[in-house]
Amino acid sequence: MEAEIASPDDPAADAADAVPAGPVKFYRHRRSTRLWHWLNALTVFVMLMSGLMIFNAHPRLYWGRYGANFDRPWLEIGSDAQSGFLRLGAVRIPTTGVLGRWRDAEGNVKNYAFPGWATIPSEYSLAEARRWHLAFAWLLVLPGLFYWLWSFANRHVQRDLAPTRSELAPRHIWADIKDHARLRHPTGDAARRYNVLQKLAYVGVLFVLLPAMVLTGLAMSPGMNAAWPWLLDLFGGRQSARSLHFIAATLILAFIAVHLIQVVLAGPINEVRSMITGWYRLPREKES
Amino acid sequence: MIRLSRRRLITSLGAGAGGLLVAGCDRVGRSPAFQTLLTSAEELTMGAQRLVSSRTALAPEYTEAEMSPVFRTNGNTMPRSPDYRAHLESGFRNWRLIVDGLVARPLSLSLDHIRRLPSRTQITRHDCVEGWSAIGRWTGVSLKLLLGGAGLKPQARYIVFHCADDFDGTPYYESVDLIDALHPQTILAWGMNGAPLAVGHGAPLRVRIERQLGYKHAKFVMRIEAVDSLARIGRGKGGFWEDVAGYEWYAGI
Numbered sequence: 001m002e003a004e005i006a007s008p009d010d011p012a013a014d015a016a017d018a019v020p021a022g023p024v025k026f027y028r029h030r031r032s033t034r035l036w037h038w039l040n041a042l043t044v045f046v047m048l049m050s051g052l053m054i055f056n057a058h059p060r061l062y063w064g065r066y067g068a069n070f071d072r073p074w075l076e077i078g079s080d081a082q083s084g085f086l087r088l089g090a091v092r093i094p095t096t097g098v099l100g101r102w103r104d105a106e107g108n109v110k111n112y113a114f115p116g117w118a119t120i121p122s123e124y125s126l127a128e129a130r131r132w133h134l135a136f137a138w139l140l141v142l143p144g145l146f147y148w149l150w151s152f153a154n155r156h157v158q159r160d161l162a163p164t165r166s167e168l169a170p171r172h173i174w175a176d177i178k179d180h181a182r183l184r185h186p187t188g189d190a191a192r193r194y195n196v197l198q199k200l201a202y203v204g205v206l207f208v209l210l211p212a213m214v215l216t217g218l219a220m221s222p223g224m225n226a227a228w229p230w231l232l233d234l235f236g237g238r239q240s241a242r243s244l245h246f247i248a249a250t251l252i253l254a255f256i257a258v259h260l261i262q263v264v265l266a267g268p269i270n271e272v273r274s275m276i277t278g279w280y281r282l283p284r285e286k287e288s
Numbered sequence: 289m290i291r292l293s294r295r296r297l298i299t300s301l302g303a304g305a306g307g308l309l310v311a312g313c314d315r316v317g318r319s320p321a322f323q324t325l326l327t328s329a330e331e332l333t334m335g336a337q338r339l340v341s342s343r344t345a346l347a348p349e350y351t352e353a354e355m356s357p358v359f360r361t362n363g364n365t366m367p368r369s370p371d372y373r374a375h376l377e378s379g380f381r382n383w384r385l386i387v388d389g390l391v392a393r394p395l396s397l398s399l400d401h402i403r404r405l406p407s408r409t410q411i412t413r414h415d416c417v418e419g420w421s422a423i424g425r426w427t428g429v430s431l432k433l434l435l436g437g438a439g440l441k442p443q444a445r446y447i448v449f450h451c452a453d454d455f456d457g458t459p460y461y462e463s464v465d466l467i468d469a470l471h472p473q474t475i476l477a478w479g480m481n482g483a484p485l486a487v488g489h490g491a492p493l494r495v496r497i498e499r500q501l502g503y504k505h506a507k508f509v510m511r512i513e514a515v516d517s518l519a520r521i522g523r524g525k526g527g528f529w530e531d532v533a534g535y536e537w538y539a540g541i
Contacts, residue, residue: 057418066354121314121317222347222413223499226346228341238415
């Protein structure tokens with residue numbers, strides 16, 4: 001028989017210890033979290049892939065207020081007669097086949113920065129990519145703002161996401177890093193809470209990366225530059241904002257990669273089910 | 289025998305999943321209903337930007353030290369029209385800017401006359417839709433001054449810039465609404481970086497719409513027309529790139 005424990009604020013949750021052996025389920029994800037998660041699963045991919053197509057129109061990144069073909073980029077994806085490359089400062093990394101020079105599904109050689117399988121649309125079109133990107137940006141921003149406020153109001157941020165003082169102690173963090181490195185996942189009661197690295201990752205995405213994405217995006221808009229000139233000062237100019245937009249997007253992609261790996265390692269069925277139904281089955285305590 | 293390395297397998301699985309997603313997006317992207325949805329987001333963006341900025345909010349202006357060492361050209365850099373070539377050879381001596389359409393007094397102005405009108409100089413950033421930016425100094429006459437001289441009729445809602453250049457025979461043009469047309473930084477520039485405007489940058493006149501992207505800043509402006517609707521001009525979307533490639537008419541983002 002399965003024991004069901006109601007939401008964390010339910011006093012019944014305290015009875016968890018009393019539950020005999022058998023899978024213990026507890027209500028881990030509120031409806032707002034689940035809705036926002038799946039909406040974002042779609043939105044973020046559209047934003048990343050249409051963003052890569054927009055990048056293809058000028059695959060060079062600069063620091064400062066201006067930056068164009070005669071100025072020196074800190075990052076460039078390009079091609080010469082035979083090969084594709086990624087240039088970071090003075091370092092040139094050959095990327096033929098993936099970046100700068102690749103073949104499309106029909107086998108034709110293309111010289112755009114990012115390959116067709118990674119972009120929306122797959123065929124070069126800056127105009128279409130911008131339509132996707134600027135429309136889905138609303139889907140990222142409006143529900144995101146709502147989720148932000150809602151998660152403060154229902155104390156999700158304060159209770160589940162904010163690391164406690166003791167969790168932030170270097171020793172605790174180091175222990176958590178070692179657990180992660182050994183792929184040791186929390187079991188039993190410890191699995192009821194997010195661990196500190198997990199909390200820092202979620203807080204980082206929610207309160208650093210996503211706002212940085214949106215604000216650097218707005219800082220690239222000439223209309224917004226007139227409305228809110230402080231955006232440019234905040235990031236050190238439009239081309240710096242464009243570079244930071246790209247860096248933040250790369251970090252979000254890295255988060256998604258680690259997130260997916262962790263879901264697989266922690267038990268994909270239980271994890272995905274809990275993000276659909278809200279109910280998470282506690283991994284049984286390991287016999288010692 | 290097929291030997292598939294793990295790395296290769298992962299790459300092809302990734303590419304396969306990505307390809308499937310992209311193929312789906314391509315199909316969705318082409319459906320008319322979805323296009324309508326994306327277009328409504330464009331209106332939302334324009335409405336939101338207009339909501340948070342005043343009509344006369346200025347685009348940032350820069351100092352000389354902040355100017356791009358080289359200001360690249362793009363789009364057409366030499367119109368092919370024989371008329372334009374003849375004007376260029378004669379130093380635009382007999383050239384006239386036409387201001388007409390829904391105005392009380394159509395104008396026909398020589399370049400000399402335009403240069404003698406009060407001018408504004410501004411060091412601003414030019415942002416191409418592709419992503420690059422260049423900072424340059426522009427000198428020209430306020431469009432508001434010209435439109436005031438011509439006397440806009442009350443029905444006038446948009447200002448259209450007809451240009452001398454073309455792509456494969458389709459003439460370039462652009463348009464803005466009256467908010468951007470009458471904006472204090474909207475000028476018809478005849479000078480750039482302290483010299484007469486070069487052909488590559490749109491001689492004799494290039495319009496500066498400083499709160500929007502580069503393709504709105506029409507070069508080689510020959511005629512300015514006040515209209516009540518954009519439907520009868522070009523293919524009706526308000527500009528060359530809007531017509532042929534689907535770029536947004538409102539290019540504030």
